Amino acid sequence: MGSEEIILGGIQLNKTYKTKERIVRPLQNIDFCLHEGEILGIVGESGSGKSTLLRVIACLEKADSGKLLLHGREYTGSSPSFAGRYMQMIFQDAYASFDPRMKMIDSLREAGRRNTRGAAGKNCDAAALREAGRRNTRGENSKDCDAAALRKPHRRGGTDDSRITEIVREVGLSEDLLWRRPRELSGGQCQRMSIARALCGGAEILLCDEITSALDVTTQAQVVQLLQRLRRKEKVSILFVSHDLALVGSLCDRIMVMKDGVCVEEGSSGKILGQPENEYTELLLKSLILL
Amino acid sequence: MKKIRSPRQKKKILKIRMAAAALAAMILVLTAVFAEAFAPNDPYKTSAALIRTAPCREFLFGTDNLGRCVFSRVLVGARTTISATVFLVAVSFLIGTIVGMLGGYFGGILDEVMMRIADVMLAFPQMVVAIAVAGILGGGLAGAMIALGITMWTGFARLARSHTLSIRNEPYIEAARLCGVSPVEILGRHILPNILAPVLTSALTQIGTTMIGISGLSFLGLGVVPPQAEWGSMISEARAYIQIAPWAVLFPALATILTIVVFNYLGDAVMEYREL
Amino acid sequence: MAKELLKIRNLYASYGEEPVLLDISFDIPEGGIFCIVGESGSGKSTLLKAVLGLDRVLVTGGDILYEGRSLPGMPDREHRKLLGREIGLIPQNPAGSFNPTRRLRAQIRETVESQGMAYSEKAAVEAFGAVGLTNPEKVLSSRPYELSGGMNQRIAIAAALLPEPRLLLCDEATSALDVVTAGAVVDELFSLSRSRNTALLMVTHHLGIAKRMSDRIGIMKDGQLIETGSTEEVLARPREEYTRRLLAAVPRLS
Known part of the structure; x- marks a missing residue:
């Protein structure tokens, strides 16, 4: 669907932090690219690092190592304010993303x-x-x-x-x-x-973090349709993070499957849903409760 | 059957309570402001002939050891006590909120330094610090206010800081950062309005304690200097002859209690209303 | 046809002052699984609370009959006796129903004993094993905060099953879980219900779960059951426009 030009990319992103009990590695050598006008889905369970990846891309958190590229130019270490000129985050909790008094x-x-x-x-x-x-x-x-x-x-x-x-x-x-x-x-x-x-x-890039998981099914369907329409009409590119493989499969052009901070499989939606190569992807598919 | 109240009903009841408390507080403040107009006699006029007169029609609360009208002095004293308290709480609130917000939002060295200063202040009992400072400054209302304010701002700073910390990572603050809103604007437009309510409520509940503090210092002779009328110093002066003229102690004490109860009640009502 | 265990007849109920349930009627036979599907605000959770007699839900009309006995008409003590022992509940968020810092063994023992039954370690271990928890003894000695959400939810199911209730109410029992865990929990719940002949009244927004588990489903909207029928029939030939919209909104793998 999208053109060939890569609008956003990440190379070898790593992030580690320590909690009291253990060391968490939400990102381990993650590479990704987003083409212009494309919808890239990132699927994983909670703790897979998918939300951290989005926050690193938006410069809301810093990666320990790795490079971030925007239109081919590096923007690693920029401020959220700079990143915000090109990309905006859509949060899971829509209410919390607006100042309650405004x-x-x-x-x-x-x-x-x-x-x-x-x-x-x-x-x-x-x-x-x-x-x-x-x-x-x-x-x-x-x-x-x-x-x-x-x-x-x-x-x-x-x-x-x-x-x-x-x-x-x-x-x-x-x-x-x-x-x-x-x-x-x-x-x-x-x-x-x-x-x-x-x-x-x-924004020309939307970073969507579980944006429909708090919504009812019918509302979810409407928001998904809206994203598809925006991609067609406004040529926005979308990174769509979700735990719901069925939803991601129905919306996205390509899918990245993440588990424990590692990208276990990446490919076109058809391939991931049709012939998954990774065991974990298969498990995710098998666990889907479909209609 | 048990009567069930919906949140809306509860809210309505609390609203009435809050309005009543606010009205009472307003009356007190207005009385204090226009004290001279209400005072039937000159609060500073001494009279050898009228020493320790029991309450009567002319002197509602009686007279003190110098023949001064206790009623008039209570009224005029209200102005001293209430205005000093409100002013002190307001200034502490302002300084504390700004410091707490800056520390909470930016963190780092600034936060560390300010919070350690606050810790030091809180390591001593408030009244002890106040007495020491007021003693060094050598009495006077201004001295008493500085002595109390030196520890009071830290309470507001901590409260403002913890509320700032709890909302600084909210998505709406992050969204604003992504939109290129400057830190100063984020603090002013997004954080301040959202933390104002709890800090203001705390300021309201502080009024009562502060009033005790000011009156207490005056009682000890570290606050208002006689002959200026102030409830604490009035109680202190009249306590020597409490057995002969109990009214000279009773009425300023009642006035203090009433005012503290009204402001505490207002603070509680507002807090409860907000928590609902 | 099995005997009807729960009968809900023209039920009207309100929450506080607001009427929420309007003329709800359905039956669940012994061992049957009935699924109520609705979106947020449809009143589906209120329905469960009405059966449980919880909170501020007031039954204003109609009746809820459990084995022919009216639940709202019952004295409170008798109603409470039924809860837990005969009617179990699996909450949406198990974290809220356990004390996070107390050992599970003590908490489960307390619950069982408060229902007037003797606690047996063997039964607890068995119940934990039945919901797919490996190493039940170790789980019993741990505290809820040390365990994952999926494990806690399984424990909640095990705890609800321990007194062998005849009717189990599930309030979005899997919506707080990860996909993989949710799938497994749904399957376990289904096989447990079948093997023990426990009737299930499930409330969910997830049509997939309804399809996988239930014998009959009811579609709920704005406090009314707008469509009821056998699961296959409703999903294959929905009569109502809203049901069709609901079905169309579910993402499918192409």
């Missing part, structure tokens, strides 16, 4: 602030929008004028509000939800919002 619109604006892609001019119309927000909290009957206010350009040198609205609609949400706080959304809505936030930040 309205969605503010979280999204914060993410979009430095996005140069959505930027244009600086003719602020912040006042009109703020006014719209104020009205929205008062009553339900003011939705029309809010929408009108939203359509007015509001630019702060980042993703402007009309673009935010566009993105929110694109992930399948109504812009009214922008004036709610995280807890006032459903789990699925909140997870869509966090995808919207990543897009507002101009």
Whole structure:
């Protein structure tokens, strides 16, 4: 599906830390690459190191050794802020990934602030929008004028509000939800919002960490469809971490199977599901409780 | 059958409690602020003819050894005690919260140094340190406040630090870091608003103890200097002739107890409401 | 046809003030496995709590009959006596039902004795062996925090099975487990139920588990059982639109 160009890569990543009782090695000589427009699945049980890998890629944790490459250039040891220009993390607990006291619109604006892609001019119309927000909290009957206010350009040198609205609609949400706080959304809505936030930040790579495991099956299916649509339309590349091999198999182009910090098998989805070579992969497949 | 209360009902009850406590505290603060307007007599006017008058219509709480109106002095003393307490708690809260947040978020040397200083402060009983410091500073309200504040900020710092530590690795903070939000902004926009409630609640519950502290120091002669009216020093002065004129001790003491109970009740109500 | 063990008749129940269950009816015969499938907020956990008489669940209408005796109408003491001994529960999160720092032997002994039965080490070892725990003696001497989630869940199952209950309630018994462990636990639960003729009332969001285990399933939505029937029939020919959507949403291996 994806093009041949490698957008993100890791070479010989290692990470070790000590707890009181033992030494944990969540990453042992991990290599990976993500092509442009590809969805790469990383499957493993808890403790396999799959989440650590994502956090290392996002520079939220540092690897002990190894190299990280972005568009062919090394970015090992960069700040999360730098990595965030290209990639955004989608967390398992969507609610926890938003400041509980902030309205969605503010979280999204914060993410979009430095996005140069959505930027244009600086003719602020912040006042009109703020006014719209104020009205929205008062009553339900003011939705029309809010929408009108939203359509007015509001630019702060980042993703402007009309673009935010566009993105929110694109992930399948109504812009009214922008004036709610995280807890006032459903789990699925909140997870869509966090995808919207990543897009507002101009991310071309989404790092998804078990993003559907807290969701109901029907909601999960919708989020998965959304990711597929984003890959097609927005050309985002996706690293999809999950413990559910069936889900990963139905979504991803390629799959990496991890166990105890080691990548035990890697290959196209068809190959991993059809002719697994590794024992552990077979065990995972056998354990699936399918319909 | 057992009556079951839904969380919403409980919340409603607690809200009423909280409002009642807040109202009482407001009344106390307003009384303190406008003490002079309410005072029927001049609190500093001595009169040889009216020494130790028992409570009557003119002097509701009686008069003291110098013939001063105890009621008026309690009112004016409220201003000294309450405003000194609130000011002291506010300053300690401010310093403690900032220090704790910085230490908790950045960690490292800064955190180590500040927390060790706090440990040293906490190694002594608060009142002992306060008495020693106030003694060195040589009395006066300002001295008493510094003496109490020197240990008080550490409580807020520890609380703010532990709350900061518990949320600094929350996904929303990490998401903000990925979005390129600067540390100062993360502290101000994301961490402060989210830790404010518990630290503020603790500040509310500190008001009672601080008031005891200030009154206590004044009682020992290390705080407010006579003739300025302050509950602790009033009790201290009048205690010499408690058998002749018990009212001169009783009413400032009652005022102290009432105020502490009101503020503690407010603190508890707010805390319970938040925990629900 | 076996005798009906649990009969739920037009059950209405509310949680606090909110009505949650609306007109629920189904039967479980002795040794039968009934699976309730629903998404979060459908009221499926409330249903279990109503049977257990737990928490703030108030039965406002209808009846729950266990061997013809009404559970909500029973005095509390009698109801409690049934729980554990005749009706067991496997919780979603076993960590919450054990004290993490006490040895399991003591905890299990206490539970068994509180149900008015004598504790026998042999029975405990056997029960642990039956749920696939190797080296049961060692497990009995360890503390829950030293063991993995999968092991704890197996122990919870063993503990629930120890008094040989006739009805076992499972609240998302495998959703906290890793895939490999979950698969194994589901299979063990199934074979135990079959070999001991224990009836199971399972609550899950996982249609796969329902398919693998249950004789009959009920699809629950917004407090109502919108569709019930034999597992095969419901999965192959769903009558309701919602059931179809639920089936379509499950990821499959292509």
